[in-house]
Amino acid sequence: QVQLVESGGGLVKPGGSLRLSCAASGFTLSDHYMSWIRQAPGKGLEWVSYSSRSGSTRYYADSVKGRFTISRDNDWSALYLQMDSLRAEDTAVYYCARHRSGSSLNYFYGVDVWGQGTTVTVSS
Amino acid sequence: DIQMTQSPSTLSASVGDRVTITCRASQSIGSWLAWYQQKPGKAPKLLIYMVSTLEGGVPSRFSGGGSGTEFTLTISRLQPDDFATYYCQQYNTYSLTFGGGTKVEIK
Numbered sequence: 386q387v388q389l390v391e392s393g394g395g396l397v398k399p400g401g402s403l404r405l406s407c408a409a410s411g412f413t414l415s416d417h418y419m420s421w422i423r424q425a426p427g428k429g430l431e432w433v434s435y436s437s438r439s440g441s442t443r444y445y446a447d448s449v450k451g452r453f454t455i456s457r458d459n460d461w462s463a464l465y466l467q468m469d470s471l472r473a474e475d476t477a478v479y480y481c482a483r484h485r486s487g488s489s490l491n492y493f494y495g496v497d498v499w500g501q502g503t504t505v506t507v508s509s
Numbered sequence: 510d511i512q513m514t515q516s517p518s519t520l521s522a523s524v525g526d527r528v529t530i531t532c533r534a535s536q537s538i539g540s541w542l543a544w545y546q547q548k549p550g551k552a553p554k555l556l557i558y559m560v561s562t563l564e565g566g567v568p569s570r571f572s573g574g575g576s577g578t579e580f581t582l583t584i585s586r587l588q589p590d591d592f593a594t595y596y597c598q599q600y601n602t603y604s605l606t607f608g609g610g611t612k613v614e615i616k
Contacts, residue, residue: 420605430545430553430596432605444603447510480552493600495543495558502552 387411387498389481394503401471405503407464407481412498415439415459418484420496421466423477423505433479434466442490449475471507478502511535513599515608521616526587530611532597534578541600544573544582547610548593556595557582587613 393405405421420435434445434455443455454467464481480502485494512535522528532542542560545553555564557573560580570585584591592615597608 422605429610430547430598430607432598432607435605446604485555485558490602493541493543493558493605494562495555495564496545496553496598497555497564499552499554 387483389483389498389500391479391481391500391503394479394505396506396508397471398509399472399507401507402467402469403471403505405466405468405479405481405505407466407500409462409464409481409483412483414457414462414464417486418488419455419457419464420482420484421453421455421464422480422482422496422499423475424480424502425474425477428477431477435484436464437490468505471505473507476505476507478504510604511538511599511601511606513597513606513608515595515597515611517611518609519612519614521614522587523616524587524589528584528587528613530582530595530597530613532575532580532582532608534580534599537577538599538601540576542573542575542580543598543600544571545596545598546591546593547596553596584613 388410390408421433436455440457452470456465481500482496483498485497514533544557547553561573594610594612
């Protein structure tokens with residue numbers, strides 16, 4: 386079945402780094418744009434970054450620009466989020482999410498598959 | 510950046526009620542608007558995309574509408590399973606933005 390499974394979350398000190406991974410199964414990763422979306426404790430959803438199908442086009446929220454890097458390995462059906470210079474305000478559940486089929490740079494049909502989330506806590 | 514403002518932030522309603530949630534964009538966003546439902550401890554679920562297109566398997570009591578900068582999600586007859594938090598989301602080439610969420614709770 387179609388599934389996204391995140392891993393790599395944990396406790397890290399301010400200024401530290403963490404790399405999140407997302408394993409995709411049940412579909413062809415290279416057919417889909419993908420996003421990372423986060424949710425701070427008790428707060429709403431915040432989009433973090435998205436990647437085009439090949440990974441050549443990537444966009445970031447202003448809050449993470451210059452600190453986070455999204456990448457993907459379509460051969461291994463994996464999406465990644467490298468997070469550097471972490472801050473307390475980056476504490477959140479991070480979701481890997483699939484853009485619905487047909488979505489592209491100029492078309493968006495929603496995010497139809499979500500992982501279960503991985504928790505990142507930034508604290509000294 | 511485009512900002513999305515949802516109202517109300519909390520809505521108290523009873524089973525069988527008709528409820529409407531509004532989402533306003535800081536500028537015109539065309540048709541790239543989606544709605545999600547999230548229950549505590551769970552990932553969000555896509556309900557509607559392209560303003561009014563129902564995702565497969567979503568009950569027909571959910572409907573979306575609007576254009577330009579103002580959009581709505583309506584639940585025609587609230588069911589016990591509908592008590593949750595709802596988010597709108599817009600897309601443009603450079604970003605996706607969520608509204609702040611509307612919690613639908615039992616009156």
